[in-house]
Amino acid sequence: MQAIVQDSYQGIDALTIQTRPTPRLTPLGVRIETRYTPVMPYDLLTERGQLQQLRPVTLPIVVGYGFGGIVREVGRLRQSKLLNQPVIGAQLAGSHQEQILSTLPPLLFPVPHGVSLAAATTIIGGADxxxxxxxxxxxxxxxxxxxxxxxxxxxxxxxxxxxxxxxxxxxxxxxxxxxxxxxxxxxxxxxxxxxxxxxxxxxxxxxxxxxxxxxxxxxxxxxxxxxxxxxxxxxxxxxxxxxxxxxxxxTSGAIMPADYRWLLQQLATKKLTAVIQEQYPFTDVKRAQHHLTTAHAAGRILLTYNQEATAQ
CATH class of the missing domain: 3.40.50.720 (NAD(P)-binding Rossmann-like Domain)
Structure with missing residues (x-):
């Protein structure tokens, strides 16, 4: 699979797309085929080395935090009903990759019927x-x-x-x-x-x-x-x-899993609306991140993965 990798603190233009092994399923794991990942200021600060005190990392790393995708495999200790379901979540080890192995159940949320996966993905790092x-x-x-x-x-x-x-x-x-x-x-x-x-x-x-x-x-x-x-x-x-x-x-912090479910329900009932400014293929990550820094903001910029992404 392909992943967006940071191996220096030289910023956006030093990012590379590398081939990495597809993650193997574990008993607590859920393998997700990525459809969307949000482009976040957090990524840019990490790429420039401005978060080294708050977030010390050992390079190289896969960049990104949030994701939306489709569950393709479920470990024996996870709920089988997740199979083939759209989900959103957070991946602490980096989300900008074609396949994600999610091993933390509290950070994975099924998307309700009537909510597009693109809209749901904007919750991570946005609505939360x-x-x-x-x-x-x-x-x-x-x-x-x-x-x-x-x-x-x-x-x-x-x-x-x-x-x-x-x-x-x-x-x-x-x-x-x-x-x-x-x-x-x-x-x-x-x-x-x-x-x-x-x-x-x-x-x-x-x-x-x-x-x-x-x-x-x-x-x-x-x-x-x-x-x-x-x-x-x-x-x-x-x-x-x-x-x-x-x-x-x-202030900086996290909301509870029940809060994520509440936010998803607000999208489902149309009490909240996702604002998506632009979508780019993940291979265009540099252009997407430069857009984040130069364009006047109007909601979330998303990276897309796989041909089906636009249909979800």
């Missing part, structure tokens, strides 16, 4: 991070929240979750994404590529900022317009607001 941020922020219905990076793979889900739970949303993104943000439930939209004070005369109702963009200069502009607020960031490990009444915290 958004739901984690939502729960960590303890936001109540009726509150006003400002979200940076609102049009990205996490932001597009976070807006929907906030809207679902009755939160007033001010979304910050590029001006080209205005219609998308409005469709996802944003009550007010600020374009970071235009002068912010001209767009928002009064932000006094904002009590919480959820930062998904990780842009210090943008936070500086926004916090200068805000009063006492809590700033929760999934993108910056440190930030020092100029106003001493503004409190900053970085």
């Amino acid at each position: 991070a958004a739901y984690f941020a939502f729960k960590k922020s303890h936001i109540q219905a009726g509150a006003t929240v400002l979200v940076t990076g609102a049009s990205g793979s996490v932001g597009t889900y976070l807006l929907q979750l906030l809207h679902l739970f009755g939160v007033h949303i001010i979304a910050v993104a590029h001006s080209s994404r205005h219609d998308l943000l409005q469709m996802l439930g944003a009550d007010q939209i600020l374009a970071y590529d235009r002068p912010l004070p001209e767009q928002a005369a009064d932000l006094s109702a904002v009590t919480q900022v959820i930062d998904l963009a990780g842009a210090v200069s943008l936070l500086d502009q926004l916090t200068a317009m805000l009063g006492p607020v809590k700033i929760l960031s999934l993108a910056l490990t440190a930030y020092h607001p100029q106003d001493p009444q503004q409190r900053f915290a970085f």
Whole structure:
């Protein structure tokens, strides 16, 4: 099988596609034929060596984290009903490969009827991070929240979750994404590529900022317009607001298996919508990752595997 491999810290253009042995089935294993993997900022940071303290690895490694695929073999200690079923999951040893051996039952989730496998795959590193941020922020219905990076793979889900739970949303993104943000439930939209004070005369109702963009200069502009607020960031490990009444915290973590099942059910009942910006064959991984860094975000970029991928 083929896999996308990182064997240096030279970034996107140093990635290679290599032939590796197909993983052998184990009693606790499930062999999955990969259909989709999400392209994530996490991958790019790993490829540049920026996560070596948080995630020490021994190169070479297969890159990637999340996946969606079809179960083709089931070990004797796993449920046989999974055979030939669409599933999503996380692969700590790297997901950007044509075959995956999943050996951790809590990290594998069947996709409900009526949900496309591509849509379900966007939950990994997208809806799960958004739901984690939502729960960590303890936001109540009726509150006003400002979200940076609102049009990205996490932001597009976070807006929907906030809207679902009755939160007033001010979304910050590029001006080209205005219609998308409005469709996802944003009550007010600020374009970071235009002068912010001209767009928002009064932000006094904002009590919480959820930062998904990780842009210090943008936070500086926004916090200068805000009063006492809590700033929760999934993108910056440190930030020092100029106003001493503004409190900053970085957060990172995981949601529970039951939360993944809940998110999948929200897709099945159309209460949540997956936003897919682009799909690339996995052999075009470099182009896909460069697109992530240069294009204005509009949901998730996916890599596709096997000819049937577009039909799932």
